[in-house]
Amino acid sequence: MSRNEEGKAEPQATLRVASGIPSPMTHDSRPTTRATHVAVIGGGITGLTAALRLAQRGCRVTLWERGESLGGQANAFPVAGTAIERFYHHLFQSDRDIVALAEEIGIGDRLLWLPSNVGYFADGRIWPLNGALDLLRLGFLPMKDRLRVGLVTVYLQRVRDWKRFEAVTAAAWLRRALGSRAYDRTFGAQLRAKFGRYHDQVAMVWFWGKIWLRTTSRRSPLEGERLGYFQGSFNVLIDALAQTARDAGAELMTGDGPRELKPRDRGGWNVVLDSGVVAVDAVVVTTPSPVLARLVPDLPEAYRQKLGGLEYEAAVVALLQLTHPLSDIYWLNVADDDLPFTGVIEQTNFIPPEEYGGKRFVYLSKYLEPDHPYFTMPDEKLIDAYVPFLKRINPEFSRSWIEQAWVFRERSAQPIIPLHYGERIPDHRTGLPGLYLANTTQIYPEDRGTNYSVRLGNQIAEIVAGDLAGEPART
Ligand SMILES: Cc1cc2nc3c(=O)[nH]c(=O)nc-3n(C[C@H](O)[C@H](O)[C@H](O)COP(=O)(O)OP(=O)(O)OC[C@H]3O[C@@H](n4cnc5c(N)ncnc54)[C@H](O)[C@@H]3O)c2cc1C
Numbered sequence: 001m002s003r004n005e006e007g008k009a010e011p012q013a014t015l016r017v018a019s020g021i022p023s024p025m026t027h028d029s030r031p032t033t034r035a036t037h038v039a040v041i042g043g044g045i046t047g048l049t050a051a052l053r054l055a056q057r058g059c060r061v062t063l064w065e066r067g068e069s070l071g072g073q074a075n076a077f078p079v080a081g082t083a084i085e086r087f088y089h090h091l092f093q094s095d096r097d098i099v100a101l102a103e104e105i106g107i108g109d110r111l112l113w114l115p116s117n118v119g120y121f122a123d124g125r126i127w128p129l130n131g132a133l134d135l136l137r138l139g140f141l142p143m144k145d146r147l148r149v150g151l152v153t154v155y156l157q158r159v160r161d162w163k164r165f166e167a168v169t170a171a172a173w174l175r176r177a178l179g180s181r182a183y184d185r186t187f188g189a190q191l192r193a194k195f196g197r198y199h200d201q202v203a204m205v206w207f208w209g210k211i212w213l214r215t216t217s218r219r220s221p222l223e224g225e226r227l228g229y230f231q232g233s234f235n236v237l238i239d240a241l242a243q244t245a246r247d248a249g250a251e252l253m254t255g256d257g258p259r260e261l262k263p264r265d266r267g268g269w270n271v272v273l274d275s276g277v278v279a280v281d282a283v284v285v286t287t288p289s290p291v292l293a294r295l296v297p298d299l300p301e302a303y304r305q306k307l308g309g310l311e312y313e314a315a316v317v318a319l320l321q322l323t324h325p326l327s328d329i330y331w332l333n334v335a336d337d338d339l340p341f342t343g344v345i346e347q348t349n350f351i352p353p354e355e356y357g358g359k360r361f362v363y364l365s366k367y368l369e370p371d372h373p374y375f376t377m378p379d380e381k382l383i384d385a386y387v388p389f390l391k392r393i394n395p396e397f398s399r400s401w402i403e404q405a406w407v408f409r410e411r412s413a414q415p416i417i418p419l420h421y422g423e424r425i426p427d428h429r430t431g432l433p434g435l436y437l438a439n440t441t442q443i444y445p446e447d448r449g450t451n452y453s454v455r456l457g458n459q460i461a462e463i464v465a466g467d468l469a470g471e472p473a474r475t
Helices: 014-019 045-056 096-104 132-136 143-158 170-178 180-185 187-198 204-216 235-247 289-295 301-308 379-393 450-468
Strands: 037-041 060-065 076-079 082-085 111-115 118-122 125-128 226-230 251-254 260-263 269-273 276-280 282-285 312-322 331-334 343-346 360-368 402-415 435-437
Touching: 037 045, 037 269, 037 276, 045 060, 045 235, 045 282, 045 450, 060 269, 096 235, 096 450, 132 143, 143 170, 143 180, 143 204, 170 180, 170 187, 170 204, 180 187, 187 312, 187 331, 187 360, 226 235, 235 251, 269 282, 282 289, 282 450, 289 301, 312 379, 379 402, 435 450
Parallel strands: 037 060, 037 282, 060 251, 118 331, 282 435
Antiparallel strands: 076 082, 111 226, 118 125, 260 269, 269 276, 312 360, 312 402, 331 343, 343 360
């Protein structure tokens, strides 16, 4: 399996087949007479949404995606007669922007809302965790701690004023609220799982956002949680979004990306590709921030420093195709520190195995720093390191259950949200006329996710189109 510059594994050529999107370097041949030409760099959900909106606003749009298929982190590849995401994906009911987009582009009926099924792996066993009663049964914690966890959760569900959480770390706030023992076994374990060596630097805003999202994801407190999924995978959204953008006149290029972005003497930008130079009026970069810093060596120093001041956690995700179910839980958080992965996400306990020809699919997830050995270890070695621990999840597990295995890596998986993050977010306007940034580091106070990429794509298109039309800047 090859790995791209950001450390992201590219599944072999099969990806092209799965998504029904054009093969590398295909062009939409529609002639365009539009005056203003905008380049979009990156064909994830943000870039595709921005391309659609800019084209709808009358701009000529060319999007370049370096990977061989569109969709970025949400992209799916073909398995068992259908497709599955490289990185597990679902939606919350609070994800309104992506739901509205799905309706608009004609795939609203493909969005299913299915019951979630969450569990916790601690002290060597699975504890279901789907509501207050399950919380009271968490036998690996003393009853006093279970009650504290419940009370703190209810309290956080009611807080609306998140600004007060900008100045305190989640570790400090939660440790104080829960006591060290309960913190270490519950929310502390989750913070360590998501942020590795940064776990005690993350602001409480991030944690509040997670709790709040899940609360607003229930239609009523009595109803169990339902999560959203596109029947046929997130490629259903990606393909329809790409097609709608093309229908609006956008050109979407895959398998290519700029080497450099250079300001032109008389305004506008040159997109420097291996195959030639394309002159445009404006550029929207939707890649991770280090890519922008590399593409534009002459960024204003203050802006460059802002970009450099933000860090991302990386992710390694192994996906197993199994003959048997591993457990009956969809989303299993792992609290036992000696397991090498921190999440077990069994897709076929969310989407029925019948959708996958009866096969079972399980993701083994770990967020880590890019200098962690798992980030560069050969795929087979990583699977070898993980497999013995699957017996802990299900003592009957046997290696013979594994029919296929894949490993996917993403260098810029999760922006790290330190204290006072609101002041550290780089502006969409980079300080160089006509050059814009729209990426996951600018999603706040919510945690990054496809819904917020849609929102970001909508917002950046409005900003760029407004600037090009000479409208006064709104901040
Ligand atoms: C493990 C994991 C699980 C997740 N689970 C969920 C979930 O359950 N629900 C959810 O909503 N979200 C989830 N997300 C997050 C979600 O996928 C992302 O937040 C979202 O897809 C980001 O979209 P984006 O377009 O901003 O960025 P990306 O998807 O990263 O897109 C950026 C694109 O830029 C391209 N690129 C980079 N450099 C260049 C270059 N030089 N030239 C051209 N192109 C370039 C990249 O190839 C990429 O396609 C998950 C993410 C991960 C890693």
